[in-house]
Amino acid sequence: DVVMTQTPVSLSVSLGGQTSISCRSSQSLVHSDGNTYLYWYLQKPGQSPQLLIYKVSNRFSGVPDRFSGSGSGTDFTLKISRVEPEDLGVYYCYQGTHYPHTFGAGTKLELK
Amino acid sequence: EVQLVESGGGLVQPGRSMKLSCAASGFTFSNYGMAWVRQAPTKGLEWVATISYDGSSTYYRDSVKGRFTISRDNAKSTLYLQMNSLRSEDTATYYCTRRGTGSDYWGQGVMVTVSS
Numbered sequence: 334d335v336v337m338t339q340t341p342v343s344l345s346v347s348l349g350g351q352t353s354i355s356c357r358s359s360q361s362l363v364h365s366d367g368n369t370y371l372y373w374y375l376q377k378p379g380q381s382p383q384l385l386i387y388k389v390s391n392r393f394s395g396v397p398d399r400f401s402g403s404g405s406g407t408d409f410t411l412k413i414s415r416v417e418p419e420d421l422g423v424y425y426c427y428q429g430t431h432y433p434h435t436f437g438a439g440t441k442l443e444l445k
Numbered sequence: 446e447v448q449l450v451e452s453g454g455g456l457v458q459p460g461r462s463m464k465l466s467c468a469a470s471g472f473t474f475s476n477y478g479m480a481w482v483r484q485a486p487t488k489g490l491e492w493v494a495t496i497s498y499d500g501s502s503t504y505y506r507d508s509v510k511g512r513f514t515i516s517r518d519n520a521k522s523t524l525y526l527q528m529n530s531l532r533s534e535d536t537a538t539y540y541c542t543r544r545g546t547g548s549d550y551w552g553q554g555v556m557v558t559v560s561s
Contacts, residue, residue, distance in 0.1 A: 372547040374490075381554055382482075382490060387546040425490055429547055433506045434492040 335359050335428055339437035345445040351414045354440045356426035358407045363430070370429035373402055373411045376439075377422040385424075386411065418444070447471040449541045449552035456558045457531055467524040467541030467552055474522035475499070478544035481515060481526050483537035484554075491537075494526065495544060508534075531559045 336359040346352045362369045373386040384393040386402035389409060399420075401412045413420055421444060426437040453465040467479070481493040494515040495504045503515050514527040524541055536559045542548035 370547065374548075376490075381540055381551040382548075383551070384547060384549050387549070391546070393546065393549060423489075427490070427492075427547070432504050434495070436490040436492065439489045 334433055335362075335431050335435050337426055337428055337435050337437035339424075339426055339440050341440060342438070343441040343443065345443050346413075346416050347445045348416055348418065350416050350445075351412070352416065352442070353410050353412045354424055354426075356404075356409045356411070356437050358409075358428055360431070361406050362409075362428050363406065368430075369405065371402075371404070371409050372427045372429065373400075374425045374427060375420070375422050376425065377419075380422075382425065413442075416442075447543065447550045449543065449550060451539065451541050451552045451555035454539065454555035454557045456560065458561050459532060459559055461531055462527070462529045463531060463557060464528070465526040465539055465541075465555060465557070467526075469522045469524065469541075469543070472543070474517075475519040479515075479517060479524045480542045480544055480548055481524075482540045482542055482548065482551075483535075484540070485534075485537045488537075493539070496524070528557070531557075533559050535559050 338357045340355045371389050374382040376382040390402045399414045423439045423441050425439050448470045450468045457463045478497050480495040496515045512530045516525045538554040540554045541552040543550040
């Protein structure tokens with residue numbers, strides 16, 4: 334199975350600040366069709382996960398441009414700028430290239 | 446508006462069966478693959494199974510293979526998860542997700558507790 338390693342486990346950030354989360358996969362996430370099926374989700378307290386970024390760097394509908402994704406192969410990053418209170422929760426990376434699909438363990442974003 | 450509403454959860458004894466349903470609305474159900482993702486209490490997310498738009502292809506994680514069956518009824522816009530031989534480690538909130546650009550929409554989740 335592809336292991337998704339997220340760092341850090343938790344983050345403390347000031348409102349209006351900037352931060353980033355790293356996600357590394359144990360093997361390349363480039364699919365045979367040429368796409369890289371790496372996604373980022375946010376799970377706010379008491380809610381279902383919501384899609385933020387699909388295929389490495391594409392913002393999902395309604396996601397503010399404060400969120401950006403980058404990376405390739407096995408190394409990926411989610412950047413959050415101008416952090417707002419609604420950004421708090423647990424962030425997960427997820428790979429949909431190889432079965433079984435796998436999630437990272439999560440990064441908890443808290444206010445400083 | 447895309448809506449996914451799960452039902453069928455609850456308390457079940459180890460070794461018994463349970464069937465989850467997910468009623469979809471707000472999109473053409475038969476055009477999309479669907480998936481189940483679960484989350485054990487205080488734990489992270491775990492992919493369980495995926496089914497293609499027409500039901501012809503299914504995929505499972507090893508720990509549920511042979512015990513769980515994902516299926517769909519496109520006429521009813523409903524996704525199912527038949528869970529047999531349930532174990533305590535299957536205790537989780539189960540989310541129904543639409544496979545658009547990844548799992549792009551999620552239901553509110555349904556809790557399954559396996560305990561004697």
